[in-house]
Amino acid sequence: MTxxxxxxxxxxxxxxxxxxxxxxxxxxxxxxxxxxxxxxxHFDIWWRGIGNLIAQDIVVLRAPPKMxxxxxxxxxxxxxxxxxRKELLELCTETAQKFxxxxxYELAVPGALQSLKFAIDVFGSEAxxxxxxxxxxxxxxxxxxxxxxxxxxxxxxxxxxxxxxxAGSSMMSNLQRNFGRLYAAQQRYNExxxxxxxxxxxxSLEFGPENIRSAPSYFHMGRVFQSHQKSDRAASFxxxxxxxxxxxxxxxxxxxxxxxxxxxxxxxxxxxxxxxKHITEYHEKRSDAEQSDHSRMDVAEGRxxxxxxxxxxxxxxxxxEYLQAxxxxxLSTVGTEHAKTxxxxxxxxxxxxxxxxx
Numbered sequence: 001m002t003x004x005x006x007x008x009x010x011x012x013x014x015x016x017x018x019x020x021x022x023x024x025x026x027x028x029x030x031x032x033x034x035x036x037x038x039x040x041x042h043f044d045i046w047w048r049g050i051g052n053l054i055a056q057d058i059v060v061l062r063a064p065p066k067m068x069x070x071x072x073x074x075x076x077x078x079x080x081x082x083x084x085r086k087e088l089l090e091l092c093t094e095t096a097q098k099f100x101x102x103x104x105y106e107l108a109v110p111g112a113l114q115s116l117k118f119a120i121d122v123f124g125s126e127a128x129x130x131x132x133x134x135x136x137x138x139x140x141x142x143x144x145x146x147x148x149x150x151x152x153x154x155x156x157x158x159x160x161x162x163x164x165x166x167a168g169s170s171m172m173s174n175l176q177r178n179f180g181r182l183y184a185a186q187q188r189y190n191e192x193x194x195x196x197x198x199x200x201x202x203x204s205l206e207f208g209p210e211n212i213r214s215a216p217s218y219f220h221m222g223r224v225f226q227s228h229q230k231s232d233r234a235a236s237f238x239x240x241x242x243x244x245x246x247x248x249x250x251x252x253x254x255x256x257x258x259x260x261x262x263x264x265x266x267x268x269x270x271x272x273x274x275x276x277k278h279i280t281e282y283h284e285k286r287s288d289a290e291q292s293d294h295s296r297m298d299v300a301e302g303r304x305x306x307x308x309x310x311x312x313x314x315x316x317x318x319x320x321e322y323l324q325a326x327x328x329x330x331l332s333t334v335g336t337e338h339a340k341t342x343x344x345x346x347x348x349x350x351x352x353x354x355x356x357x358x
Contacts, residue, residue: 001047001051001055002043003040004029004031005027005028006028017029017036019039021110021113024038028040030047030055033058033062034062035055046110049106050092053095054088057088086118088114089115092115092118093112093136096108096136097136098270099140101267101274105139105141105144106140108136108143109140109144111136112133112137115132115133115136116137119133126160126163128160128164128166130160131160131161131174132174134153134154135153135154135174138178141153142178142182145185147185151182154178157178158179172198173199173203174199177196177199177216177217180192180196181220183195184220184223184224189228193221196217211244212264213264215272215275216271218238219241222241222279235283238282241279245272245305246301248264250308250347252312257354273310276305280302280303284299293333297329299326299329300325300326300329300330300340301326301340303322303325303329304340304344307319307323307347308323319351320351327348
């Protein structure tokens, strides 16, 4: 797949082509669909970020309207195209979210931009359904350290929500979480803490303070304290995160035969794994410095939660490795009769049984 120069002789008079990524004048067009770019680099980012998934649908959506006779046929065609746009909106949103979780911010931008365009096509330019796309674009630009652009998208999201008082707590939670990230990147730590506190409030209203969807809110608060070198406060919030995730996963292990829960999406579990990895690495560094049983237990509990998360994703081998590692720490630190030791042993036995059935 490649981008080729625009055929200037075939250009309709007065038609201007703009880059799908930057909005600047385009010089290239995708060889597979009518999408335009300023440079080959922009095409490459678009293709790897979202284009490979939606190129054929773009051909359909941007094709000249057919001369269809009856009003019923025109209505049916319009409904078909709207259905395609709705499906692509969901696909682009999910793809951008995955790249954000993986830290591939440049590749998240094309999907986020396309999701915004499809949201406008489907819901109009003033609808609250545009807010998730604004937040995706803000988060991607935060990751790329384009703070001014990120702030502009956050302002658009904020203004949209202000115009729609019925917007839910979940949307407000995501907005405040991204404002917190922006303020933290700008080293405005007091404002970051206030934004994350508001995030926790709205997330707790929407899902409950012990729900897995509230865990990232606690995590980001902890990161600010970590940046401030306030280890005890950071550890307190990180402990809350691990506790929320481990309780959910323990319940899943007890009640499920291996099927994933509808309560959390694949993107959210991927984000959860990255969060707990960060927390565990933080505790490992503290443990190396402190050499205390308490710090070793913090590390073990992080590994315990990671083991259950990998088991949740179907990686039983990886899950058992983490559980076996933390089991050694539990045995040497709190002994065989401790609740964590017994729970870990029980989960190891469960995973052994599931492995035998595969």
